[in-house]
Amino acid sequence: MKTAIITPNPSDMEVKIITKEFQKKGFDVKTIIPGEINVSVGLNVENEPNSEKFLCNIFEDIEPRGALVRGFGMNVTQKIFFRLDVLRILENMDIKLINSRESLELATDKLLTSFLFEKANIPTLKTIICENPNDALEAFEILGEDIVLKPIFGSKGIGLTRINDRGFAENVIYKLSRLNEIFYLQEYVRHNNRDIRILVLGDDAVAGMYRISDSWKTNIYTGAKPKSIELNNELKELAVKAAQATKTEIAGIDILETDKGLKVIEVNSIPGFTALQKVTEINLAEKIVEYYLNQIK
Numbered sequence: 001m002k003t004a005i006i007t008p009n010p011s012d013m014e015v016k017i018i019t020k021e022f023q024k025k026g027f028d029v030k031t032i033i034p035g036e037i038n039v040s041v042g043l044n045v046e047n048e049p050n051s052e053k054f055l056c057n058i059f060e061d062i063e064p065r066g067a068l069v070r071g072f073g074m075n076v077t078q079k080i081f082f083r084l085d086v087l088r089i090l091e092n093m094d095i096k097l098i099n100s101r102e103s104l105e106l107a108t109d110k111l112l113t114s115f116l117f118e119k120a121n122i123p124t125l126k127t128i129i130c131e132n133p134n135d136a137l138e139a140f141e142i143l144g145e146d147i148v149l150k151p152i153f154g155s156k157g158i159g160l161t162r163i164n165d166r167g168f169a170e171n172v173i174y175k176l177s178r179l180n181e182i183f184y185l186q187e188y189v190r191h192n193n194r195d196i197r198i199l200v201l202g203d204d205a206v207a208g209m210y211r212i213s214d215s216w217k218t219n220i221y222t223g224a225k226p227k228s229i230e231l232n233n234e235l236k237e238l239a240v241k242a243a244q245a246t247k248t249e250i251a252g253i254d255i256l257e258t259d260k261g262l263k264v265i266e267v268n269s270i271p272g273f274t275a276l277q278k279v280t281e282i283n284l285a286e287k288i289v290e291y292y293l294n295q296i297k
Contacts, residue, residue, distance in 0.1 A: 002028045003293075004062050006087075006097070008035060008073035014274060014285070015070050021289040032058060034072045034083040059095055066096035066296040068288075071270045072104065080108075080153065098249050098292050099269045106246040107269035110152050110184055113246055120245040122238070123263050125256075126187040133177035139185045140169045146188045151181075162188055162216060189263070191256045194218055196229060198239040199271060199284060200251040201291040205236035207280040220275045228279040234262065242267055249295065250288060 003022055007015050010031040019029045037058075059065060067090070072083040087101035099107075106112050117124040128139035129152070140147055146164040149172065163169045173183065195218040198208040208231045213224035220226065231239075235255065242264045243251035252271025256263045273284040 001026055001063060002030060002061050003064070003296075004030045004032055004059065004067035005070055006032045006034060006067045006072065007070040008033060009071070012070070014272060017285045018068070018070070018289060021283075021285045024286075025289065025293070030058075030062065032067065034086060035079075037086050039086065039089070059090075059093075062095075064096075064293075064296045065094065066098065066292075068292050069097050069099055069104065069270070096296055098295055099251075100247065100249075103246060103248040104269050107248050107251070107267040108153055110150060110266070111182075113267055116245045117242065117264060120241065122242055122245060123261060125189060125263050125265060127185065129182065129184050131182055133173045133183070136173045136177075136183035136185060137169060139183070140166075140173075143185060143187045145169075147185045148188050150184045150186060152184050160217060164188070186265075188216070189256065189258045189260075191216070191218075191258060194224075194257075195265070196235065196255040196257070197271075197276065198231065198235060198253045198255065199273060199276060200239050200243040200248075200253055201287060202249055202295070203240055203244075205231055205239045206287055207231075207276055207282050207284065208235065208239075209276050209279045211275070220272070226275040226279045238262055238264060250291065 005015060005018065009015065010033065015031070022029050072087065073079065084101055084105055087097060087104065091097060091101055106116065111129050114124060114127045126143055128143065130136055130139060140163065145166065149161045149163055151159040161172065163172060176183070193214065193216060194210050194212045196208055197211055199206045208229050210227040210229050211218045211220060211224040212227055218224045238255065239253040242253045246267045248267055248269050250271065252268035253264060254266040256265055277284050
């Protein structure tokens, strides 16, 4: 039997760990790199197969017919949309992807995530998104003149900037406007320099951890440390609800504890599990593989 993992980096440690779990269950693993997929239209000559034939050849020996998506690369916008288009083509060929193309789009785009949270009555932070720099400065005031400016597409805390000074806000916003950036502004709330990450598989909140930092940024990538946490029903239900709102089957849900209660801040559709694995006895890679195989059938 052979299965597939879509990843921009086959040497990624977590991809290797998941690969070993597949092998334990009798599967050979083919890694598919999004940046190496070619799409062609209108070519019918023998040596130049069209896109469907090209992609069929990639998946001809994959059974069950699907792929576990462990990333498609965070590149310039054109590449993001191209690779999302490739995933849509695969799904149109009845190749089941987990997570789906739609889920990756929704969870990767912070604007869509915020909108879906509000629609599903999921508690989240006050947020304003706009293009006009003057509107962004007005939003800075509306949000209490203490905000976090985030890139719409991004992960690992890269590009997050806390702004609590009017002069600094003007400087940053007007400079970014000359680069044609979109402004995603979110209120800053005190959170004791920690948040909660929960791994969700389908309708099950499998495990969670605190991420504790020396600064307001709580991403592991920026230096936060994991600490075990026992998930109560409120946290479990909120995490599953957030994952379902973005149609994300395998999800990492980030939650803040604030003076006004729990606030969901993000859904990760390619959740890392290395840090979480350090504080739980559950074999997370095995759980991910088992979930994938159960759904792909």
